[in-house]
Amino acid sequence: MSKSLHIVEQKLEHIPHDKEGLRLWLRIVSCTQMVEQEIRTMLRDKFATTLPRFELLCALDRVPDGLTMGELSRWLMVTKGNVTGIAEKLSEDGFITRQPTPTDRRSFVVTLTAEGRALYKQMEESYETLLECLFVDVSPDESDLFTGVLAKVKDAVEQRRQEGEG
Amino acid sequence: MSKSLHIVEQKLEHIPHDKEGLRLWLRIVSCTQMVEQEIRTMLRDKFATTLPRFELLCALDRVPDGLTMGELSRWLMVTKGNVTGIAEKLSEDGFITRQPTPTDRRSFVVTLTAEGRALYKQMEESYETLLECLFVDVSPDESDLFTGVLAKVKDAVEQRRQEGEG
DNA sequence: AAATATTAATGTAAGCTTAAACCAATATAG
DNA sequence: CTATATTGGTTTAAGCTTACATTAATATTT
16 A cells, blocks of 8 residues: 555544544545645646646636636635735736726736736646546546535535624 | 635536546535635634644644654655644644654654643544534435545546656 | 665745735715 | 725735755665
């Protein structure tokens, strides 16, 4: 058994089976970290870039009309300040532009430049190929059920947040 | 529909259904980020601490004999340099200690102090309660299948890494 | 035994991330 | 209309994270 798989099993070894939520969570986290590491390595080796930069370009590619900083922040699920920093560098590098919005003078819309889109398209192929490769053994049925479980957990988070607000 | 659930659906909207790996991956990431955010907020609000610090204490609590820095690095799936920094502060704060190992003079074993263990036990309860709450709607069957899917993905990563080595 | 390679841990520089404070513009309330 | 609250975005300080280089000790080769 490989070193990392050994470690995650060792982590779970002494956790009682009635703590199924905890067990599941640890498994999700370790899987996520492994996949993310593969993506980071691929982006660094092939494109000399980082995951946050890639994700920002990816968001903009999906929305041709562009996104405001706040929308990017929500899309990427990171703080607004974080987006400011990453967008600044991508803008200096010529991959994105910011245009003022006519309706709100505080806000502006961020879009890909031609260079940004061209770069993204190159990366997209490697990215998607990698993911299809890693998920190839997951059947459609499994995929559906998996999605359902994730949705339940997300709902629970949502509900908890709404209760906290009230 | 809540703002964050709306965003993740919007992300998937224009992704073709034959890219099921990508779709699944984006769902996992968004779920993971949401749950992690809940944990971070809880740790900050209740214990004025951070997730990395908590995770290091958690690892040591699971292994009463302690772990070396390298073992901690593999357990937490972060770089050794990262562990050095976090362990340094926890040591200054009196929650962990480092003892030299008799067999290898380069290495030492990190263990919880009494204060560290006491602090961890307080946090552990809130942590586990939170997770059981978030995963409460997941049935045992779902849990098994979910675990199986995660294992398949991890296996794919493992295999990819072994191929890369060769 | 001496040379070489590997391993345990730390140091460094760069980049990411956050929470909170802040500013400016817009929206709401009285 | 004016006061107040909210919102869009940036800044700041602190902490996290990584990859890579380094140092010292252990293992392996020859």
